[in-house]
Amino acid sequence: MPTPHETEKQHIGPEEADQPPSMSSHDAAPPAAPSRNPCCLCWCCCCGCSWNEERRRAWRASRENKLQPLPSCEACATPSPEEVRSWAQSFDKLMHSPAGRSVFREFLRTEYSEENMLFWLACEELKAEANQHVVDEKARLIYEDYVSILSPKEVSLDSRVREGINKKMQEPSAHTFDDAQLQIYTLMHRDSYPRFLSSPTYRALLFQGSSQSSHEA
Numbered sequence: 001m002p003t004p005h006e007t008e009k010q011h012i013g014p015e016e017a018d019q020p021p022s023m024s025s026h027d028a029a030p031p032a033a034p035s036r037n038p039c040c041l042c043w044c045c046c047c048g049c050s051w052n053e054e055r056r057r058a059w060r061a062s063r064e065n066k067l068q069p070l071p072s073c074e075a076c077a078t079p080s081p082e083e084v085r086s087w088a089q090s091f092d093k094l095m096h097s098p099a100g101r102s103v104f105r106e107f108l109r110t111e112y113s114e115e116n117m118l119f120w121l122a123c124e125e126l127k128a129e130a131n132q133h134v135v136d137e138k139a140r141l142i143y144e145d146y147v148s149i150l151s152p153k154e155v156s157l158d159s160r161v162r163e164g165i166n167k168k169m170q171e172p173s174a175h176t177f178d179d180a181q182l183q184i185y186t187l188m189h190r191d192s193y194p195r196f197l198s199s200p201t202y203r204a205l206l207f208q209g210s211s212q213s214s215h216e217a
Contacts, residue, residue, distance in 0.1 A: 079103075084205045088197055091189040103205065107196045108188075115153040116184050116192070119146040123181040127174045139172035147180070155184055 079099035087094040094100040105117040119142070126138050146155045147165055157165075161179050168176045196202055 079205070081208075084202075087202070091193045094193070094196075095185075103201065104188075104192075104196055107199055107201050108192060110201075111192065111195070113192060115146060115155055116188050118153065119155045119184055120181055120188070122146065123177045126177065129174055135174055136172050139169065139176050142177060143169060147177075155180070156187065157183060 079097065083097060083099065087097065087100050094104055101117070101121075105114060108114045108117050122138070122142050122145070126135065126142060129135050129138060143165070145151055145153055147157065147162065148154060157180050161183055164179055165177065
């Protein structure tokens, strides 16, 4: 027969029922430093504020709006034949090209690994942010979208990198995800990039560029 203390632990109050699903011990970070306002800036959203359904919907909509879209200039960029050929020289040249990133992202989507590029882009956006309040919010969104094992867009990170992120999330900075970003960059380079160079998508761009050069000649 359970003791009164055990019965109390099994009870779930209405405040807990209103909060978003909690993270597993694998993803949980230590509590935020006391200097942070737990009702506004805590990255894990586990403060004492009561989360109703309307606030949860707004939170999800905000997350999608901030992290999903690529800049419109990348979607509209038209690479020159020389630029397309340069992508085969190195992965760095592909990733430094706005058009290259856009084309490579479309290829990753066909392989169901687009989250790798989305995570990399989100980290680049975070590193360019100077406002600490915005850094806190973006870091929390990145964690929930790409690091949490509860997310359908979780990227593949080793345990050492995950543990480092969990510690850094106590005091997020613009460089909280640097190790993770490098690991995903390396993964795309070694795993996806060779297949991209052999893909019909890239070969079609090369053929288009060769045809354009012939006509101009």
